[in-house]
Amino acid sequence: MKKIFLSVSILVSVATFSQEITLDKIYSGYYRGKGIAGIASLKNGENYAVIERGGIAKYSYKTSAKEGNIVDGSFESYQFNDDESKILLLKKSQPIYRHSFLGKFDVKDLKSGKTLSLNNGNYVQEPTFSPDGTKVAFIAENNLFYQDLYSEKITQITQDGKKNSIINGLADWVYEEEFGHAKQYEWTKNSDAIVFVKSDETEVPEMYIPIYGKQLYPSELRFKYPKAGEKNSMVSAHLYRLDSQKTVALNLLNFKNYYIPNVYKTAKSDEIVLITSDRLQNSSDVLKVNTKTGTIQKLFTESDDKWIETDNVTLEFLDDNSFIWGSERDGNRHLYWYDQNGKPKKQITKGNWEVTDYYGFNPKTKEVLVQTTEKGSINKVVSKINIETGKSTLLSNAEGNNSASFSGNYNYFIETSSTATKPYTYVLKDGNGKTVKELQNNDEQLKKLQADNMVSKEFITIPNEAGDQMNAWMLKPKDFDPSKKYPLFMFQYSGPGSQSVSNSWDAGNGLWFNHLVQKGYIVVCVDGRGTGYKGTKFKKVTYLNLGKYEIEDQIAAAKWFGKQTYIDKSRIGIFGWSYGGYMASLALTKGADVFKAGIAVAPVTNWRYYDTVYTERFMRTPQENAKGYDENSPTEFASLLKGKFLLIHGTADDNVHFQNSMEFAEALIQNKKQFEFMAYPDKNHGIYGGNTRPQLYQKMTDFILENL
Template sequence: MKKFTFLFLLAGSMTYAQRNLTIEEATTGMRTYAPKSMLATQWRKDVSAITYLDNTYQNLVTRNENNQWKETTLLTKDDVQNALRAKFPQDEFNLRMFPFAYEWKSTNIMAFEVAGKKANYIVEFDATQKSISKALSIPSDASNQLATDAKNRVAWLNKNNIRITDANGKTIEVTNDTDSGIVNGSDYTHRQEFGIHQGMWWNKSGDKLAYYRKDETMVTNYPLVDFGTRVAEVKDIKYPMAGMKSEEVTLVIFDANTNTKVTLKTGEPKEQYLTCVTWDPNEKFIYVGLLNREQNHLKLNQYDVVSGALVKTLFEEKASTYVEPQHDLTFLPNNPNQFLYQTENEGYNQLYLYNTDGKLIKKLGYKDVVVKDLLDFDAKGTKISYIGTANNGLDRQLYEVDLKSGKTTTLTTVSGTHAASLSSNGAYYFDQYSNTTTPNEAAIVNVKSKKATSLISAENPYAGKINMPKMELVTITSADGKTPLNGRLIYPANFDATKKYPVMIYVYGGSHAQLVNNRWLGGANLFDNYMAQQGYVVFTLDNRGSDSRGKDFCHVNHRKLGQNEMADQMKGVEFLKSKSFVNPDKIGVYGWSFGGFMTTSLLLNQSETFKVGVAGGPVTDWKYYEVMYGERYMDTPQENPDGYEKSSVINKVNQLKGDLLVIHGAQDPVVVQQQSMEFIEACIKAGKQVDYFLYPTHEHNVSGKDRIHLNEKIARYFDLHLKNN
């Protein structure tokens, strides 16, 4: 009997024994250990019903008000596949899951794209009849496809040229440029800065297509060497470096009925940025934001579609630092003469209501809330909802603003990161959120009564399995003594306050990025937790210059990238050194891209503090970086020689004292390998030892299974030169 009891207890302890993450899990385990959630949630139009994918991804399930929000299956993957096979018997379909990126166009009609063996298809699917109501097919190698609202035409790219296919399968050639330096309709225009996410725009009627025509024939070719061939081959890309010749872009309107074109008269200089492209609802005009190359003067212009002539400038924005347009105009559904415009011009990215004469009707901003994701209008078109910041940028909440009164209502209330959306009738909102203590909660909430119907209350996926270290969010005052900064501290596993631990600081620090959030795991990745399990204090700080805190917070980096960012990171170091469990002689730093720049900057400028650094894809001198991003923050090398000199790490290699590992992708088209090669060459000339590792087949980051190799290399480097040294 005693033996049986011992075996039972042993089995029980084995079942609930916790262990550390493996390096493989630390790299790829975010999905394995993801808290239970609802994926691909969409409200159906005009009814109180929501749909989402089930846990198998094979079925589209629904909940609606009429059945007390109980889950039922609406459609299956086989329903879609059978409809595709019936509509296109000449092709073969083997869907692995229900189409993830579907969109409800009406109560019963959804739209999505699927790939067959022979072609790609853009379809409208009738959920009631379980049949395809409309469909367009394009070649399987087509890219950047964009269908009209009516799904009667689809524009797509054949390399650098535009094709349009109609519902009868007829295809017309919009452009026929044989020089690869002329690129039409591509979303990779102005290197996708300025909020650019597409290169073509249909009008509402679907008979006119606006598109970018990018001329980069005058831009210097930059060689990338492909080592995967028997004899290495050179692949040239166009890479305009700061202060050098840049691309010239125009906007063209193509009439699909007459096969005629007109180029908008956007004028001189030719090196300017065209963004915020938006069709007027009456389709007679199109709006374009013209930003000068200096990026400090924006004009919002209206153009005539027939002649391409400038009609008027609605308004202008100027700044002593930079103007950064990020969003197209959003016209009101019940007033074609008014639109919403987003700008951070007055401090925070917020909403402003204008009319088409350029008159400001109303400011719709709320406190210091930064609009992050503009959602939908209500059914009457009198209100609009959005996801915005709260809690010094740590939280994301759902807001709704009345366009007439300007009154803003905060709909979600629990502190955390909310992904939420209102039903089209405005009666309910779906809310899914997490915070540092809540893995995931999902509910349907009645807007008026606030009554919530719980859908998910996820358990901690690591409990009883993985020995996850303690994590807490901290607040540190910036180097200017004024600004609270958000930090994340992960304690070593099996923490002992009497011990002194080495530190790994994980840094990014650049614009449009935020590493610390009030969400599950605090925004940390599993590699951070893995390093804590190996005995490190792991720390991250979002310094000034990073995202979600407003214009002044970000623009502090203008013309002096890295300077204030480093000063704030050193405040983080002061915080760490104030902890009795931190070994002040064993502090290292790791980061990628801008974080690689920060890593090398800290290691060289603060050589007495940082003993180890791992810099991935680092910018080492901003003069080697591209025009659009680089000149926004630094101006040109000709205009700002002192700023470039101070931010460069190449001319500071003689200050290197610690151990530094530089990692780069040989095919990197973002931070070209020349950046790290120049740095390595300078180290050699200065007699400084530095470690260098190249991933031959990877671009700006290392992905797939090779990332396991990368993370193991980083962990070993810290162990060798910091923990065990």
């Protein structure tokens, strides 16, 4: 389950605007910010490319001046081959799930100007250049192919691909959703072999979702979805050599082999690395495959007494084939350096903070480029750290949320930054963090919001019953009077490792929250136990009991706010989406004496209904931990509901199935509880399209105004 970011930029007709933040303004795009699309550094380290209206443009890092278009036309995305003599252009796409899509691609030779339509112009998935730039591998109809870019010959590597049965080189639904990517193959560095994962999902139970549309009889979406404790795809790894055109299965029997989340190439010509895992995801093997012989060497095993972040892997091979690895083994996420045989050389980063992103390694200076929480858990900064001396140099702003896109030689980077009070800015900096030029700001957006009396977040910490200080933010009315009593509206997500309280611009619900503040509410958000960036002890305390400590902390937070002189403790409400919807459902049942009203959007209401990879990572299986599943399901506590409750779900949600809300609704009905229920026909987990979002947010606003 990944966090849902709630976009509020759908176009509708614009009414006459007053000097306040209104739903009409939000959904007209009036406050829409500006960005830079498709930033990619070119190999020379002196230029970068971006997607613009007229094509893919080339800019100079040194002068920030445009030097023309690399390719003219309109494209959704692009990727270069290794020497940048060719470019793969996505012309048209059709989304499938969160990451996967069908695409029509062209390959353009930038030297000759020749353009080739990949796979004869038919749809493909996950196309990737061979490192030598002579071929492109891709998946079509669950089979793996490659196309020679000179002869144009297409070679089919696998023959057994079949929908809802066999998948070659491509993730199944649960792998894609929970391991975070769709591609499951990799070229060797010398382009003579491909290692891929085959998924046999024949025995995985099938989920079906009715699609209503404008048709006489509803159609069905059918796909394999393994729920907690059920069968997963049987995965296997395979080696295909181009010279022999033969495929051999790799023998993983002596290693962890239940999941194969990742496939990487190393710095050597004839090697591929597989990361494998047991079902419980608390032990992973890092395996090196010799692609000449098919032999396998285990480099090391990463283990944890709770779980490993199998969906958040950091692995980079350096020129000498030593490698950098990310791990939480010391209580925070840090980087470690291993030699080519998997022997530890040293821990690169240390401290009571975490590495939150890894950008690369500069071989000239022996420095890793990273994003960290060195300046506090609600801030993210960019630094360079010498892997031999440990010396750290701050490159970005010291506050806010800062990320970087580095040039190929690390002499420059484009910094994207924001704070809770300042929307996104894009600044070109040199390798030492000195500003070269501001490329884009959102001052106009900010001026519009300030003119409409926007208020900014106040950051505080509040205690829970375990003695922790929880990060929180608060939005107060502009004319806040501490002698008055205000109704309180709480927002949270609360999922494992997530973060909702950060010193960053809120491009999602932030405008809606301001709208509610202007209606007289105080809006707050609290990150309790289970959330991220405060160390593994705080994050992993929820193991085997998802929901227990999280809802205890939200209840404790509500009670704490209720004791403040300016809060009306009889008017406290809560809202959340997905995992946050699960928490809102628990709040209105387990916390019924504290919360007057709640809104749960697309909630999990019983972890037995959610997928294997995510749920079992934190809960183990229902067969092993039935108590953990049942004692933290709002369905089991439906009889406790007291306040006003609005339950919302999309009927075509492939992630958190509509079944969750239907079961919870039935439990409420059988306990004679009155509540409101809104179903969005044929809408997925994001609940959007056409006027859906404006209608949804108006409905939630009306519910709050009427019941809180």
